[in-house]
Amino acid sequence: xxxxxxxxxxxxxxxxxxxxxxxxxxxxxxxxxxxxxxxxxxxxxxxxxxxxxxxxxxxxxxxxxxxxxxxxxxxxxxxxxxxxxxxxxxxxxxxxxxxxxxxxxxxxxxxxxxxxxxxxxxxxxxxxxxxxxxxxxxxxxxxxxxxxxxxxxxxxxxxxxxxxxxxxxxxxxxxxxxxxxxxxxxxxxxxxxxxxxxxxxxxxxxxxxxxxxxxxxxxxxxxxxxxxxxxxxxxxxxxxxxxxxxxxxxxxxxxxxxxxxxxxxxxxxxxxxxxxxxxxxxxxxxxxxxxxxxxxxxxxxxxxxxxxxxxxxxxxxxxxxxxxxxxxxxxxxxxxxxxxxxxxxxxxxxxxxxxxxxxxxxxxxxxxxxxxxxxxxxxxxxxxxxxxxxxxxxxxxxxxxxxxxxxxxxxxxxxxxxxxxxxxxxxxxxxxxxxxxxxxxxxxxxxxxxxxxxxxxxxxxxxxxxxxxxxxxxxxxxxxxxxxxxxxxxxxxxxxxxxxxxxxxxxxxxxxxxxxxxxxxxxxxxxxxxxxxxxxxxxxxxxxxxxxxxxxxxxxxxxxxxxxxxxxxxxxxxxxxxxxxxxxxxxxxxxxxxxxxxxxxxxxxxxxxxxxxxxxxxxxxxxxxxxxxxxxxxxxxxxxxxxxxxxxxxxxxxxxxxxxxxxxxxxxxxxxxxxxxxxxxxxxxxxxxxxxxxxxxxxxxxxxxxxxxxxxxxxxxxxxxxxxxxxxxxxxxxxxxxxxxxxxxxxxxxxxxxxxxxxxxxxxxxxxxxxxxxxxxxxxxxxxxxxxxxxxxxxxxxxxxxxxxxxxxxxxxxxxxxxxx
Numbered sequence: 001x002x003x004x005x006x007x008x009x010x011x012x013x014x015x016x017x018x019x020x021x022x023x024x025x026x027x028x029x030x031x032x033x034x035x036x037x038x039x040x041x042x043x044x045x046x047x048x049x050x051x052x053x054x055x056x057x058x059x060x061x062x063x064x065x066x067x068x069x070x071x072x073x074x075x076x077x078x079x080x081x082x083x084x085x086x087x088x089x090x091x092x093x094x095x096x097x098x099x100x101x102x103x104x105x106x107x108x109x110x111x112x113x114x115x116x117x118x119x120x121x122x123x124x125x126x127x128x129x130x131x132x133x134x135x136x137x138x139x140x141x142x143x144x145x146x147x148x149x150x151x152x153x154x155x156x157x158x159x160x161x162x163x164x165x166x167x168x169x170x171x172x173x174x175x176x177x178x179x180x181x182x183x184x185x186x187x188x189x190x191x192x193x194x195x196x197x198x199x200x201x202x203x204x205x206x207x208x209x210x211x212x213x214x215x216x217x218x219x220x221x222x223x224x225x226x227x228x229x230x231x232x233x234x235x236x237x238x239x240x241x242x243x244x245x246x247x248x249x250x251x252x253x254x255x256x257x258x259x260x261x262x263x264x265x266x267x268x269x270x271x272x273x274x275x276x277x278x279x280x281x282x283x284x285x286x287x288x289x290x291x292x293x294x295x296x297x298x299x300x301x302x303x304x305x306x307x308x309x310x311x312x313x314x315x316x317x318x319x320x321x322x323x324x325x326x327x328x329x330x331x332x333x334x335x336x337x338x339x340x341x342x343x344x345x346x347x348x349x350x351x352x353x354x355x356x357x358x359x360x361x362x363x364x365x366x367x368x369x370x371x372x373x374x375x376x377x378x379x380x381x382x383x384x385x386x387x388x389x390x391x392x393x394x395x396x397x398x399x400x401x402x403x404x405x406x407x408x409x410x411x412x413x414x415x416x417x418x419x420x421x422x423x424x425x426x427x428x429x430x431x432x433x434x435x436x437x438x439x440x441x442x443x444x445x446x447x448x449x450x451x452x453x454x455x456x457x458x459x460x461x462x463x464x465x466x467x468x469x470x471x472x473x474x475x476x477x478x479x480x481x482x483x484x485x486x487x488x489x490x491x492x493x494x495x496x497x498x499x500x501x502x503x504x505x506x507x508x509x510x511x512x513x514x515x516x517x518x519x520x521x522x523x524x525x526x527x528x529x530x531x532x533x534x535x536x537x538x539x540x541x542x543x544x545x546x547x548x549x550x551x552x553x554x555x556x557x558x559x560x561x562x563x564x565x566x567x568x569x570x571x572x573x574x575x576x577x578x579x580x581x582x583x584x585x586x587x588x589x590x591x592x593x594x595x596x597x598x599x600x601x602x603x604x605x606x607x608x609x610x611x612x613x614x615x616x617x618x619x620x621x622x623x624x625x626x627x628x629x630x631x632x633x634x635x636x637x638x639x640x641x642x643x644x645x646x647x648x649x650x651x652x653x654x655x656x657x658x659x660x661x662x663x664x665x666x667x668x669x670x671x672x673x674x675x676x677x678x679x680x681x682x683x684x685x686x687x688x689x690x691x692x693x694x695x696x697x698x699x700x701x702x703x704x705x706x707x708x709x710x711x712x713x714x715x716x717x718x719x720x721x722x723x724x725x726x727x728x729x730x731x732x733x734x735x736x737x738x739x740x741x742x743x744x745x746x747x748x749x750x751x752x753x754x755x756x757x758x759x760x761x762x763x764x765x766x767x768x769x770x771x772x773x774x775x776x777x778x779x780x781x782x783x784x785x786x787x788x789x790x791x792x793x794x795x796x797x798x799x800x801x802x803x804x805x806x807x808x809x810x811x812x813x814x815x816x817x818x819x820x821x
Contacts, residue, residue: 021047021097021098021551021640021642021643021644021645022047022097022098022643022644022645023045023046023047023048023050023051023093023095023097023098023099023100023643024045024046024047024048024100024101025043025044025045025048025092025093025100025101025103026044026045026046026103027044027045027103027167028041028042028043028044028091028103028105029041029042029044030112030135031104031105031106031135031165031225031227032105032106032107032108032112032133032135032161032227033078033080033105033106033107033108033112034080034107034108034109034110034111034112034133035060035080035081035082035083035084035086035107035108035109036080036081036082036084037080038064038077038078038079038080039077039078039080040075040076040077040078041075041076041077041078041105042073042074042075042076043073043074043075043076043093044072044073045072045093045100046071046072047071047095047098047642047643048068048071048072048073048074048093048095048100049068049070049071049095050068050095050096050097051066051068051074051093051094051095052066052094052095052096052498053066053093053094053499053500054066054076054091054092054093054094055091055092055093055094055099055500055501055502055547056089056090056091057089057090057091057102057502057543057545058084058085058088058089058090058275059081059084059085059275060080060081060083060084060085060089060107061078061079061080061081061084061089061091061105061107062078062079062081063076063077063078063079064077064079065077074093078105080107084107085107085275085277086107086108086109086277086279086286086288086289086290087106087107087277087288087289087290088104088105088106088164088541089104089105089106089107090102090103090104090105090541090543091103091104091105092437092547094499094500094549095551096498096551096552097439097551097552097640097643097645098437098439098549098551098643099437099439099500099547099549101527102527102529102541102543103166103529104164104165104166104529104541106161106164106165106227108133108227108229108288109233109285109286109288110131110132110133110229110231110285110288111131111132111133112132112133112134112135113128113129113132113133113134113135114134114135114136115134115135115136115137115144119144119145119146120142120143120144120145121145122145122181122210122212124145125145125146125147125210125211126144126145126146126147127146127147127148128146128147128148128230129148130148130149130150130156130230130231130232131230131231131232131233131285132229132230132231133227133228133229133230133288134146134226134227134228134230135225135226135227136213136225136226136228137220137222137224137225137226138162138170138172138213138214138215138220138224138226139220139221139222139224140218140219140220140221141218141220142214142215142218142220143212143213143214143218144212144213144214145210145211145212146210146211146213146228146230147208147209147210147211148208148209148211148230149207149208149209150203150206150207150208150209151203151206152203152204152205152206153202153203154202154203154232155200155201155202155203155232155233155234155257155258155259155284156176156200156201156202156203156209156230156231156232157198157199157200157229157230157231157232157233157234157235157258158174158176158197158198158199158200158211158228158229158230159174159193159196159197159198159199159228159229159235159287159288159289160172160174160193160196160197160198160213160226160227160228160229161193161196161226161227161228161229161288161289162195162196162197162224162225162226163194163195163196163530163538163539164193164194164196164539165225165226165227166529166530166539166541167223167224167225167529167530168221168223168224168530169530169531169532169538170195170215170220170223170224170225170226171188171189171195171215171216171217172188172195172196172197172213172214172215172216172224172226173186173187173188173197173212173213173214173215173216174186174187174197174198174199174211174212174213174228175187175199175211175212175213176199176200176201176209176210176211176212177209177210177211177212178204178207178209178210179207179208179209179210181210184201184204184209185199185200185201186199187199188216190237191237191352191355191356191357191409192237192238192289192291192355192409193289193355194355194539195538195539198235198237200235200257200258201258202258202259211228211230213226213228229288231284231285232284232285233284233285233286233287233288234254234257234259234262234280234281234282234284234285234286234287235256235257235258235280235287236254236255236256236257236261236262236280236287236291237255237256237257237291237408237409238254238255238256238291238325238356238408238409238410238411239252239253239254239255239278239291239292239293239354239411240252240253240255240302240323240324240325240411241300241302241321241323241413242291242292242293242294242323242350242354242356242411242412242413243293243294243295243296243298243300243321243323243350243354243413243415244266244268244293244294244295244296244300245268245295245296245297245298245299245300246268246269246270246272246295246296246297247268247269247270248268249265249266249267249268250265250266250267250268250300251263251264251265251266252264252265252266252278254280254291255325255408255409255411256408256409257280262280262282266278266293268295269295272295276293276295277290277293278290278291278292278293279291291355292353292354292355293354294321294350294354294413294415296321296415298319298320298321298415298417299320299321300320300321300323301314301316301320301321301322301323301335302323302324303322303323303324303325303333303335307333307334307335308331308332308333308334309334310334310336310365310367310368310396312334313334313335313336313396314333314334314335314336315335315336315337316335316336316337317337317338318337318339318345318416318417318418319345319416319417319418320337320415320416321413321414321415321416322335322397322413322414322415322416323411323412323413323414324399324411324412325408325409325410325411325412326358326399326400326401326405326406326407326410326412327406327407327408327410328406328407329404329405329406329407330404330406331400331401331406331410332398332399332400333398333399333400334396334397334398335396335397335398335414336367336394336395336396336397337394337395337397337416338393338394338395339389339392339393339394339395340389340392341389341390341391341392342388342389343388343389343418344386344387344388344389344418344419345386345387345389345416345417345418345419346384346385346386346387346415346416346417346418346419346420347362347364347384347385347386347387347397347414347415347416348382348383348384348414348415349362349382349383349384349399349412349413349414350382350412350413350414350415351381351382351410351411351412351413352380352381352382353380353382354411354413356409356410356411356412357405357407357409357410358401358405358410358411358412359376359377359381359401359402359403359405360376360381360382360383360399360400360401360402360412361374361375361376361383361399361400361401361402362374362375362376362383362384362385362397362398362399362414363397363398363399363400364385364387364395364396364397364398365395365396365398366393366394366395366396367393367394367395367396372387372390372395373385373387376402383399386419397414397416399412399414419456420456421454421455421456421457421509421517421519422454422455422456422519422521423452423453423454423455423457423461423507423508423509423519423520423521424452424453424455424521424524425450425451425452425453425463425505425507425521425522425523425524426450426451426453426523426524426525427448427449427450427451427523427525427546428448428449428450428451428485430635433528433531433535435525435526435527436448437546437547437548437549438490438503438546438547438548438549439549439551439646440472440490440491440492440548440549440550440551440647441492441550441551441552441553441554441645441647442471442492442493442494442495442496442498442550442551442552442553443492443493443494443496443553443557444491444492444553444554444557444647444648445489445490445491445492445633445647445648445649445650446489446490446492446646446647446648447487447488447489447490447594447633447635447648448487448488448490449485449486449487449488449594449595450463450476450485450486450487450488450505450507450523451484451485452479452483452484452485452486452507452521453484457509457514457517457519458481459481459509459510459511459513459514459517460478460479460480460481460509460510460511461478461479461486461507461508461509461510462476462478462479462507462508462510463476463479463486463488463505463506463507463508464476464505464506464508465490465503465504465505465506465548466503466504466505466506467501467502467503467504468490468501468503468548469492469496469499469500469501469503469548469549469550470496470497470499471492471493471495471496471497471550472490472491472492472493472496472548472550473490473491474488474489474490474491474505475488475489475490475491475651476488476489477631477651478510479507481511485595487594487595487631487632487633487651488505489633489648489650489651490548492550494553496550497550498549498550498551498552499549499550500547500548500549500550501547501548501549502545502546502547502548503545503546503547503548504522504523504544504545504546505522505523505546506520506521506522506523507520507521507522508520508521522544523544523545523546524542524543524544525542525543525544525545525546526540526541526542526543527540527541527542527543528540529541553582554640554645554647555581555582555584555585555638555640555645556579556580556581556582556585556589556636556638556647557579557580557647558577558578558579558580558589558591558634558635558636558647558648558649559577559578559580559649559650560575560576560577560632560633560634560649560650560652561575561576561577561578562652562653563575563652563653563654563655563746564743564744564745564746565743565744565746565747565748566655566656566657566748567600567619567620567621567625567654567655567656567657568621568656568657568658568659568660568748568749568750569599569621569622569623569624569625569627569656569657569658569659570621570622570623570659570750570751570752571620571621571659571748571749571750571751572618572619572620572621572749572751573618573619573620573749574616574617574618574619575602575616575617575618575619575632575634575654576614576615576616577591577608577614577615577616577617577634577636577649578613578614579608579612579613579614579636580613581613585640586610586611587610587638587639587640587641588607588608588609588610588638589607589608589636589637589638590606590607590636590637590638591606591607591608591615591617591634591635591636591637592604592605592606592617592634592635593617593619593632593633593634593635594632594633594634594635594648595632595633596632597625597626597628597630597632597654597656598625598626599621599622599624599625599626599656600619600620600621600622600625600630600654600656601619601620601621601622602617602618602619602620603617603618603619608636617634620751621656625656626656627656627657627658628655628656629653629654629655629656630653630654630655630656631651631652631653631654632651632652632653632654633648633649633650633651633652634648634649635647635648635649636648636649658685658686659685659750659752660684660685660686660687660688660739660741660748660750661682661683661684661685661686661688661710661739661750661752662682662683662685662752663680663681663682663683663717663737663752663753664680664681664683665678665679665680665735665753665754665755665756666678666679666680666681666755667755667756667758668721668755668756668757668758669757669758669759669760669798670721670723670757670758670759670760671723671759671760671761671762672723672724672725672726672727672729672759672760672761672762673723673724673725673727673762674723675720675721675722675723676720676721676723676757677718677719677720677721678696678705678718678719678721678735678755678757679716679717679718679719680716680717680718680719680737680755681715681716681717682710682714682715682716682717684712687712688712688741688743688748689741689742689743690711690741690742691709691710691711692709692710692711692739692740692741692742693707693708693709693710693739693740694707694708694709694710694717694737694738694739694740695707695708695737695738695740696708696719696721696735696736696737696755697735697736697737697738697751698732698734698735698736698753698755699721699732699735699757700727700728700730700732700757700759701726701727701728702723702724702726702727703721703722703723703724703727703757703759704721704722705719705720705721705722706719706720710739717737721757723759727759728759729759729760729761730758730759731756731757731758732756732757732758732759733754733755733756734753734754735753735754735755735756735757736751736752736753736754736755737750737751737752737753737755738750738751739752
């Protein structure tokens with residue numbers, strides 16, 4: 001169902017000079033009202049003292065007056081159009097410094113009355129007229145009773161909105177009883193209205209009838225608010241067919257009303273963005289909520305009974321929408337079609353998605369043969385199969401209930417379509433379970449991270465914003481074909497007026513290699529309002545709009561000092577972020593990366609200290625980080641004294657490059673208290689300027705060496721390592737070199753490893769070995785030429801020599817000599 005978004009300007013009668021960032025809306029009082037009326041609504045929450053506007057996702061409500069009472073309370077005058085759609089009208093409050101959470105406000109067709117306690121005694125129920133909506137609350141162990149009068153043959157319908165109000169995990173129970181306390185109809189959960197209840201009867205005689213409502217297990221609380229619709233209105237539970245083609249005139253049947261099924265004709269819209277819903281209506285009234293209906297381009301086929309076998313299956317040609325009912329327990333419907341080898345179809349059953357009680361099982365078989373594919377649940381109770389036709393011939397689509405249930409309301413719609421590419425954009429959460437909104441201060445920037453799900457296509461994407469507030473632009477880097485996320489920035493000019501829109505972000509395939517493939521998709525934001533145990537969602541409002549508001553100026557701006565050098569694979573970098581503060585604003589600013597390119601890591605707990613203007617974010621690159629130049633941004637959050645304000649830096653470029661050199665480490669060994677050399681062979685990959693400083697990192701305690709210099713001509717690095725008698729013995733295998741190249745006045749830091757150093761405990765001297773003879777007095781000798789430097793031995797040569805010395809020592813009885821360094 002498409003939705004039209006209305007954004008209404010308001011008159012602010014009372015304001016506040018203090019900024020109130022991060023506004024929060026707890027809810028409205030009342031939670032709904034009758035269409036065609038004007039009503040004062042109290043908006044309750046926190047940090048609402050600079051409220052300026054109410055943003056509605058659906059058309060039909062105009063706010064003619066807005067009065068700020070205090071930071072937690074705003075009064076608004078809602079003028080509800082007589083043509084306003086029944087049901088939920090989602091809204092947010094826009095303030096001068098932000099925008100609130102989404103909350104639903106319900107529009108009904110009936111006059112509104114309030115529950116009046118005491119009404120918990122069956123013998124003393126609260127009298128209400130027929131055809132009203134009662135606003136009440138189900139407290140702990142509370143049972144509310146209402147009494148209406150009816151004539152024999154009258155239809156009495158009761159429908160409750162509880163969980164759908166999006167407040168708390170409320171499982172409402174509703175029943176219609178006679179004065180003898182006999183339940184004529186009751187409902188706990190009804191698939192049509194999720195966890196809410198629907199009850200209907202035909203009055204068997206003139207007299208009074210009692211409506212009971214409570215929490216199903218008597219475990220209500222002050223948050224278990226409800227709207228109870230009681231009247232003579234129709235309440236069908238199903239619609240057949242449950243979908244149709246754009247622009248056609250379609251006969252349908254409303255099923256499940258206590259007065260019997262009723263046929264009607266629908267004129268379907270041609271506008272794919274039209275706000276279209278189907279409500280049952282007759283001379284007694286209109287149903288409080290819709291019967292769910294799908295709009296598509298598919299022709300309908302209605303099942304023809306009997307169709308329990310392959311031979312009498314209802315015939316169709318694809319693509320198509322198959323519609324039917326599993327009318328009784330054990331019922332199973334079959335549809336037959338002819339297909340060619342190599343064809344492929346997506347076959348999806350819509351049952352719970354159109355609020356049918358059916359839990360479908362879908363099976364595809366060769367006509368007269370066995371099953372080829374089957375599916376029960378795919379991401380929910382409904383079924384889906386992607387069917388690749390293996391051979392020319394006839395095939396049968398079968399649908400049944402998982403528990404072999406059936407009944408008049410067990411309606412289904414099976415859509416069989418060719419595989420079509422699809423694109424869906426979503427917003428990544430900064431705070432768990434909180435969908436982000438865009439609140440961009442004047443002259444500043446606000447960042448989001450969007451995810452793209454490509455279905456049955458690939459390629460690069462371009463993003464654009466639509467219906468943005470005046471003065472706001474969207475900057476979105478192209479999304480490469482191999483990327484699933486992309487950072488985007490919203491910019492507001494200094495002249496932009498404080499305002500808000502429910503905007504759209506559209507992604508589209510832009511691929512010169514696929515010029516004839518057109519794929520576009522918008523943003524989807526599922527807003528979970530009620531969660532149960534283990535954070536399982538119980539009530540979600542699905543939206544396809546992104547709240548974008550312009551706020552008052554923030555007391556600070558942020559910018560990245562763009563690096564003049566690359567971040568190399570395996571290396572690290574300190575990214576400098578500077579703050580421009582307004583006079584008097586000294587609060588600490590928490591900063592973190594808006595997003596990280598693949599293979600890049602960064603610290604997430606950095607702050608620009610109170611009164612300071614800069615900080616650095618340590619970054620590092622994995623050895624396989626993707627080589628590219630990326631757009632990066634940093635977001636910052638600070639407490640303005642009356643709530644948190646968030647801004648982002650403009651984009652900066654970060655280039656990921658290959659290491660300038662590679663290293664090969666020779667193994668080294670040393671006895672405690674002695675010296676050795678560790679040789680590292682360097683191979684240049686790219687030219688670099690000047691002299692690089694090389695440090696050997698990871699030596700054990702009490703082992704030291706010195707910094708080495710390296711140029712593009714360097715082949716070997718020789719680290720002379722000195723140990724102590726307390727240097728830990730063992731294999732130390734995590735040595736690496738940190739090489740710092742200075743380029744354009746900035747460091748390019750390489751971390752390249754890994755090397756090993758073995759530290760041995762010296763062998764004790766042999767107990768019976770004779771003491772060494774005294775050294776003779778040296779005789780002066782004539783000066784001789786300096787001998788050439790001995791050739792440096794490889795580690796393998798050192799080990800061989802060491803073994804030879806040990807063998808000599810065993811034969812001669814002396815301690816082995818230390819190996820040459």
